Amino acid sequence: MNQSLSQASDRTASAFHREAARRHLECLAKPPGSLGRLETLALRLCTIQRTLSPRTKPRRVVVFVADHGVVAEGVTAWPSSVTGVMIHSILRGGAASSALAATCGAELVLVDVGSCSEPLPPGPRYEVRKVGSGTKNLARGPAMSLSEFEQALGVGVEQARRAREDGMNVVAAGEMGIGNTTPASCLSVLLAGVSLDQAVGRGAGADDATLERKRRVVGQSTARAGGKMSEDPRAAIAEVAGFEIVAMAGFFLEARQLGLTIVLDGMIATAAALIAETLAPGTADAMIAAHLSDEPAHAPMLAKLGLEPLFSDWLLRLGEGTGALLAIPLLDAAAAIVSHMDTLESLGIVPTEAAHDTP
């Protein structure tokens, strides 16, 4: 009861700030609507932050890393050892995520929430919070126990709190984990009702035989997990998820509670967003979807969350938060027009009569 009252008051406040932002955008010194989707984004940003002076800095991307027992089924073109190598590459600044984070002025924090690799020497912005050394093989049984699920969720919650303490206004979550499109596909079936055919894509380059194995694994595992869904959603999700995906879900739901603006990356991050929305409805209200991935499941997953991607045809499928990092400068641009543009009135501009010939 309290929760639904607070949700109703949340919605009223959102509608109020949305309307104020809409009116402000209409008054700016430009033909109405002439900044197209940049105006839509500005509206969204103002609504999430409940302000006409949105802040997009400082920002941080947290890259959650883990391994997946399901790689034993041959669902991916890359060995699990790559996960450890990529931790190294990300931390030394040589990965796509590191390059893009540096370029857009976002801090990057890497959290190992369950890789099979030996930890690297301690370093700034590198945290080891292993729930396990990879999940179990979800094709043969639950990927993780309920207690592991809660632990992984907590790792994400902790990172959202840290981001808030460090003064972040905008956050994104990225992931790295060989094999993690398979759990993400399972979650798209389980939580967004995506069809099996659409749920399974080529991930990081699966060939036809790999794709077929992947589809079989996803079909069997989601059939198993689906049975638990109505009774115990956490248990159902734990059957097929990954540590980094659950950690991202914890990160999202806490970030939203703390009033942070969330930029949502691609298909894996969206699987985590579906978990967060299942556990805490309304989490997606704090999200801006960066892009529509090349993975076929992504469109229905975003639709389930009611999100429209900023880049609809960029065909990204790398993960690591790269799509979110590519979109962050667009948030800066949206914030800039809201905060810095003159109004028509302040400049004394009025359209000629021609503008009023027809309504």
Next chain:
Amino acid sequence: MNQSLSQASDRTASAFHREAARRHLECLAKPPGSLGRLETLALRLCTIQRTLSPRTKPRRVVVFVADHGVVAEGVTAWPSSVTGVMIHSILRGGAASSALAATCGAELVLVDVGSCSEPLPPGPRYEVRKVGSGTKNLARGPAMSLSEFEQALGVGVEQARRAREDGMNVVAAGEMGIGNTTPASCLSVLLAGVSLDQAVGRGAGADDATLERKRRVVGQSTARAGGKMSEDPRAAIAEVAGFEIVAMAGFFLEARQLGLTIVLDGMIATAAALIAETLAPGTADAMIAAHLSDEPAHAPMLAKLGLEPLFSDWLLRLGEGTGALLAIPLLDAAAAIVSHMDTLESLGIVPTEAAHDTP
């Protein structure tokens, strides 16, 4: 003969650098092609700059401003006096272009190449190079004389040289001028063979009656100018162009000669690009198209230049270089992946056999 030899050698050099960039992108530590259109953009940037270390800073947007005699025909919803007001707004940092330029770290220079307004007090990054006080009414005769055409072109050439001298690597041209979608529509018909119906859009908010007047004006003027096209393209263009549009054309063709990378804004800038390509074929090779405008003529105009827009569905139609400024951070991202990412080989990563099951 010399020119065509040099063009052939240009094309060979471009192909060489494109191939080198393609191979480099293939070796980076990510699944091949997984950064989608960011890789395409990186390829383009490397090809234009003939390097594997593209530079996107410093950058500058030059906003060319002028008025248009054709507003006497009632082709726009805004009075010409708005041009002067907007010069003031842009210079004080309150316009969309100023806000976006500041956000992405681009210098903004405003050049009055022929407004009807009194010049403002001198200031940094504000130049008055008036060819006239607005063009003549293109519905009744030539918009400008041939000597005015050359003078306007020269204003743009001068700005490109200045940009080069000041060390710019990336440039964009923006425009402001009440009524300037009408000359741009004429140029789309004249230089890209766009049909009259597709050539004329609502610009900055024209209603149905205005649209009809605009279509009649464009039809009559392009019929008149078209007759001169084969004999004297400059005279034909001068019939229907605007001072700021011709200045942008001069800016583009000189920028390309000087090896600058050009980010192309919306429909008006693309009309200028068509002039530049007509006068100096190959100019578009130095261009990256920022976005597909909401103006219906823009798609066939870009197609004529062989350019693919980065934002295909953002529905921008403001001008001032805003679309180009929105796209500039994407160039930074593209340059970052080329310059900073590890290669698969340097990390010792090889795909498992699964990746080779089928070719």
